[in-house]
Amino acid sequence: MPELPEVETITRELNRRIRGRRIEKVHVFRADALGNRSPEAFADDLYRREIHRVSRRGKFLIFHLRPRRYLVCHLRMTGKFIVTAPLRGPHPHHRLWFALDDGSLLVFQDVRCLGTLEVVARLSASASLERLGIEPLSKDFCPEWLTEALGRSRTPLKNWLMDQRRIAGLGNIYASEILFAAGISPTRPADSIDEEGASRLHGMTKRILRMAIRKNGTTISDFRRVDEKTGEFQNFLQVYGKTGEPCPRCKTPIVRIRQQQRSTFYCPRCQL
Ligand SMILES: [Zn+2]
The missing domain is CATH 3.20.190.10 (MutM-like, N-terminal)
Incomplete structure (x- = not known):
């Protein structure tokens, strides 16, 4: 999607x-x-x-x-x-x-x-x-907002990030990539993330989204730009769809788990 x-x-x-x-x-x-x-x-x-x-x-x-x-x-x-x-x-x-x-x-x-x-x-x-929540590339989306919002929920972090009523626009691919970039486990309860972790998560959310926009998005199967052109960010994915491949940081094989009927990809060693 x-x-x-x-x-x-x-x-x-x-x-x-x-x-x-x-x-x-x-x-x-x-x-x-x-x-x-x-x-x-x-x-x-x-x-x-x-x-x-x-x-x-x-x-x-x-x-x-x-x-x-x-x-x-x-x-x-x-x-x-x-x-x-x-x-x-x-x-x-x-x-x-x-x-x-x-x-x-x-x-x-x-x-x-x-x-x-x-x-x-x-x-x-x-x-x-x-019904939509905050725009992650807007000024309103700041570390203080994120720290506060995370503190009010026990939902596993990956599901929390994908809930459109909280942050609007993140789905399966970018939630996995952002959590890898931030070095945080997708299964951690939202309220277990401290201020420093929230600040890292905030920075990586903006960074990954901006980078993906520069590369015209990710084409895995269906996504096409206007007129059937493909995106290029699929060439820059670190963990999404990489089950069993070595983590780009520590070489530990990337793991796939199911969260709310969706696949989550992460490095069990780098993401704590
Ligand atoms: Zn790793």
């Missing part, structure tokens, strides 16, 4: 490609992403609105439209956007087409149909955005 760096990469590319374009027509081939909205109501809501800019909140993409509406999108496992010249007909996994005023198409493709698209008049009207 795309995490913060992947969604940030897509946001930047969409801004380069479709900023200022107007939506002339919406074709819905499969309506799963629209929840309870009818395809007609969804298309009406977007008709002839300009894509003023695209931004990100946690793992959500937000299209800012004029006259004012917001198209809030979560890609889930396999959702992606493609900008293309007009096509004769949809490919099998194309779910929606947004026909733009310069003749190009913005395609929403989703193999597993778990992605979501929601139109709201105000961002505060989006229940999914309202």
Whole structure:
């Protein structure tokens, strides 16, 4: 699933490609992403609105439209956007087409149909955005905040980091990588991390996320940038997916465990 760096990469590319374009027509081939909205109501809501800019909140993409509406999108496992010249007909996994005023198409493709698209008049009207916690690349995310927040929970640290209501944007890959960089075990209860540990965790969270954004995210299986390009951060992963390989620091084999039905990768010697 795309995490913060992947969604940030897509946001930047969409801004380069479709900023200022107007939506002339919406074709819905499969309506799963629209929840309870009818395809007609969804298309009406977007008709002839300009894509003023695209931004990100946690793992959500937000299209800012004029006259004012917001198209809030979560890609889930396999959702992606493609900008293309007009096509004769949809490919099998194309779910929606947004026909733009310069003749190009913005395609929403989703193999597993778990992605979501929601139109709201105000961002505060989006229940999914309202539930999100702090942005880890914002100024508000500081060592003091993290120390305080960790102290209020006994949840194992890896699960704590992935809870979108606490910090928005971290998933399985980056939680594992950040904990390795900080030298902290993924199974430690959140409230066992002292001020010094929280400060290290804070620093590494920002550092790993920024580095991954510079490398356009991580492509393991499904993630593609706009137009099927891949990210490059998979070449810089230290522990994720490396079961049995020597730890880059101490050569101890990397271990894989299950936490909340997800794989966690870590070095049992370096991460205490
Ligand atoms: Zn190690």
